[in-house]
Amino acid sequence: MKQHIAYLALVVDDYDRAITFYTKVLNFNLLEDTRLSETKRWVVVAPPGSTGCSLLLAQAANEQQKSRVGNQTGGRVFLFLHTDDFRRDYHNLKNNGVVFVREPAEEVYGTVAVFEDLYGNLWDLIEPKY
Numbered sequence: 001m002k003q004h005i006a007y008l009a010l011v012v013d014d015y016d017r018a019i020t021f022y023t024k025v026l027n028f029n030l031l032e033d034t035r036l037s038e039t040k041r042w043v044v045v046a047p048p049g050s051t052g053c054s055l056l057l058a059q060a061a062n063e064q065q066k067s068r069v070g071n072q073t074g075g076r077v078f079l080f081l082h083t084d085d086f087r088r089d090y091h092n093l094k095n096n097g098v099v100f101v102r103e104p105a106e107e108v109y110g111t112v113a114v115f116e117d118l119y120g121n122l123w124d125l126i127e128p129k130y
Contacts, residue, residue: 007044007056008079011068012119015041018057021118025096028055047081055079070119077114077122086111086127093125 012018015033022028022045031054032044039061046054060066072078083089090104090113101122102114110128117123 005053007054009056009058010079010121011060011065011072012057013060013066013069015043015057015059018059018118019043019045022055022057025093025098026117027092027096070121072121075122077124079117079121079123081123081125083125083127086113086125089125 010018019030019033023030026047028045028047029050030043030045032042034042036042039059041059043057044054045057058065060069081089086104090100093115094100098115100113100115102112104111104113108129110126110130112124112126115123115125
């Protein structure tokens with residue numbers, strides 16, 4: 001048997017606002033944007049060069065979902081972006097206005113810094129040592 005996680009749903013407040021942030025600020029690729037209904041779209045983004053799991057940007061449809069935008073994990077780091085060049089991507093993100101809440105550090109597993117996305121979700125930017 002072979003399985004893999006294809007998408008991870010990220011609850012957002014607005015499709016177009018989220019697409020702009022992920023493609024213009026984080027420099028992700030927009031892989032798909034398909035209208036499913038008047039209020040629902042299938043929007044998929046992924047980092048450049050990615051061949052694994054992608055983010056499905058899911059616009060909050062009710063008050064319960066809206067309450068989770070930016071805090072899907074109770075304030076814990078939620079997403080982990082691996083890079084082959086930490087310094088390049090760290091500086092590019094900072095130049096694009098991304099807020100880092102923990103500056104770069106050398107850890108046993110690699111170089112890491114924590115940043116916030118548009119909604120306050122926490123991400124690790126990591127250049128692994130492997």
